[in-house]
Each structure stands twice: as C-alpha cells, then as structure tokens.
Amino acid sequence: MSTQAKRIPVYKKILMDNVKKWMIKEFLEYRLAKQGYVDCDILRTPLGTRIIIYTERPSRIIGRKGVIVKELANTIATKLGVENPTIDVTPIQxxxxxxxxxxxxxxxxxxxxxxxxxxxxxx
Missing domain, CATH: 1.10.287 (Helix Hairpins)
Structure with missing residues (x-):
C-alpha cells in the first residue's frame, strides 16, 4: 500500500464546499428565524471561514457581550465541521x-x- 493520501477530485471538493455552505445557511435560517435574519454570505479565507450575517436587528443576534455570536460560532464549528468560523453581523440598509x-x-x-x-x- 502506498503511504500517499488519496486525492479528492476537484469537482467533488467544489460539491462538498457547496453542500457545507448550504448546510450553514439552513442552520442559520432555522436558528435565527425570530431575530430578523435575512441572508448570509460565506467566504473561505486562508485563516478560516468568514460568515457575514445580514439582519434587521443586529443587537438580537450579537447578544450581550457577544455571547450569542460566540455560541453560534462554536455550534457551527462542532456540528458542521467548519474550521475557525468568524461571524460578522451587518444591519440591512x-x-x-x-x-x-x-x-x-x-x-x-x-x-x-x-x-x-x-x-x-x-x-
């Protein structure tokens, strides 16, 4: 047996990334339905994954001292397997x-x- 790891084809990697993005969007839509959640953008960066949440009321999603955002980031990291998620909350204009x-x-x-x-x- 070779010691080399199997390489994943490019199209499978793209599909896996898109499925992961879809799962994150569905999770956020379910979890933040009552807080005025509108949409989110998910960007892959070299340091991790950046999630920008667009909302009507940012204070409801951030919480006191950012507690809700930290819980959300921890949940996304553990349940969905996202590496180092950074969550930004932006109000809609x-x-x-x-x-x-x-x-x-x-x-x-x-x-x-x-x-x-x-x-x-x-x-």
Whole structure:
C-alpha cells in the first residue's frame, strides 16, 4: 500500500464546499428565524471561514457581550465541521427590498390578529 493520501477530485471538493455552505445557511435560517435574519454570505479565507450575517436587528443576534455570536460560532464549528468560523453581523440598509423579511412581518402581524391587507400596508 502506498503511504500517499488519496486525492479528492476537484469537482467533488467544489460539491462538498457547496453542500457545507448550504448546510450553514439552513442552520442559520432555522436558528435565527425570530431575530430578523435575512441572508448570509460565506467566504473561505486562508485563516478560516468568514460568515457575514445580514439582519434587521443586529443587537438580537450579537447578544450581550457577544455571547450569542460566540455560541453560534462554536455550534457551527462542532456540528458542521467548519474550521475557525468568524461571524460578522451587518444591519440591512433598506428592509423593504427583502421579500423574506416583509413576508415574516406580515405573518407575525397576522398571528396577532391584524388583517393581511392592513399588515401589508403597515410593513
């Protein structure tokens, strides 16, 4: 047997990276649904993985003294196998351009008993 490690083909490596990015996005969408999560960008850097989270309310995701962000980074590192995740939280400039955010606002208003047309006008 040779002592050389098997090489992974390039296309498989690209597919594995894309699956990992998809899993991170799904995890963040599930975990941060109530905190105004809109979207995220995932960038591979030489030092690790940088995750930029776009949100309506950054303070809810960061938490006091960054506790929630640190827990999120630890969870992503352990459960999803991401090396050295760095999480940046960025507020969105104009929330009216994000359909997911508007739909969540309308759904929240409808659960409170507001009619859907009024909820659409309010948001």
């Amino acid at each position: 104009s929330p009216e351009y994000y359909a997911k955010l508007i739909a969540n606002r309308i759904a929240w208003a409808m659960t409170k008993g507001v009619k859907f047309r009024r909820a659409a006008l309010i948001t």
